Amino acid sequence: MSDGIRNPFEGIEAQLRRADRFRDSVDPVAAVAAYRTFTDFVRPRLPELRAAAGLPADSGTRDDGRTIAARDGARADPADLRLYTFWNAPLDSAPPLVQACVGELQRLHADLPTTLTVLDGASARELVEIPDAVARALEQGHPAHFSDFVRVSVLDELGGIWVDATCWAPAPLPAAVAPLLTAGALYPRWTRRQIGNWFIAAVAGTPLIRLQRLTLQAWWESGGGIPDYFLYHRIFEVLYDLVPEFHGQWLAAPTLSAGASHLLQLGMMQPWDPEAMRFVAGASIVQKLSYKYDTVPAGSVLERLVSGRLLTA
Template identity: 25%
Template sequence: MNLYILWFQGFENAPDIVKWCVHSWKRYNPTWNIVLLDSNNLHEYVDLSKITYDKDIQLCHLADIVRMVLLRDHGGLWVDATAFCHKPLDVWLPAYITSGFFAFEKPYPYLMLSNWFLYAEKGHPLVTQWCQETLYYYQVNGKANTYFAHHLFEHLYHTDVAFQREWDKVPKLSGSIPHTIMIPDFFKTTGRKDIDSKRVPVYKLSYKCEFPPYDPRMNVYYLYSTL
């Protein structure tokens, strides 16, 4: 099974936190084929020349397009480059992918699901329709706003009975769980017990902050040390 991680600029140029995250997926998931994508090899999986969008699009929004097309055409698991694996996928994920699709639900009260961790079988109706509507939107509008992909999913859920039925079949796991040491909790020293418990299978981290000098007591650095 393929696991896709994308860093357009190349992983050799990525922040240290991204490199640690990639290492975590390799460390815990030897049975998965980890595909590291960048601007040089992305064409092997997604032909962006056939997709209409503004050429000055933000990379995070371009990544929204890429993940949709990847999962529609190839199937597998997409994880953002700042997702840190803390438990082998083979231990916990099978129970949640029985419908052929999985996303963490309700990371915040105003979002139906997260899209930084997405599993789909090739051609699954949820990802196929979500992808189709995403590509159509960019074809018409060129750009999108923050959380556009999430709001589009919710719109489809409320306007398409078949789409709603497919999402309702997906086993649910709260999207708030992977955010337990998000900014500003990165650099606190109170999360060690939670990390040791392995309660959280995957953490959603971020590179968008200033990192202080290494201190093994800090949550994010302690998390690194568990690898």
């Protein structure tokens, strides 16, 4: 607007421009086709996958999964929930939003025993084994899928909390996560079977995570391609349908709403308001953001975040 008056619709216009960039990211036809592809891939390998995950070769029941959930949930301890994130490049060259989110997570956890570990490809290999076939297939050409494999491997072997480098948390995560880890593993979810994997918590070796890792590894080592960008999620859905114990363990997991965890992203182009931000902070233990935006509206939530100032005060 003219005469030095701020355009009151600037934040809305910026958010609409952002939304248009994500318009084609979800392909329902590809999702259905990928689900069928992974079902055909997993079904004949189930006995081998089950055995490697510590399950009987023959199918169990959902009640068995609930028993696993209770057993592994009892192992959850906030003091053991180390935090991990991943950025496979120097952090000082990362987008401003990534630097701000990682910096805030580091600040939140600096005085706790569970500080944030920022991994890259090299340091991830010091923690867990990354098969050569997986690295060759993914690390350079498909970094998001490489990160997916790193996260599930770290949590399978070590347990803890995985939080994407584009996430913001209103309070330290271990104490917030522990009451939600009663089934041994936790994802944010859109529906009962549709998850997000930008935030995951788990105890080490729990079947819900181990089966995911084993199936991903088998897929990449077989030379499988990327029939759907949300490959990790399609494999989760196939395991949910084909492995009763996996299904039962997930049914026992408390709900962490993916919708509530996107409130900050939906409003990040809007003018900063401390009362609104306190509402967002109370809506979920974690908020998922995106560094894919064009301009930063003056006075917006995003401007405050990338400048390193607190959002809630």
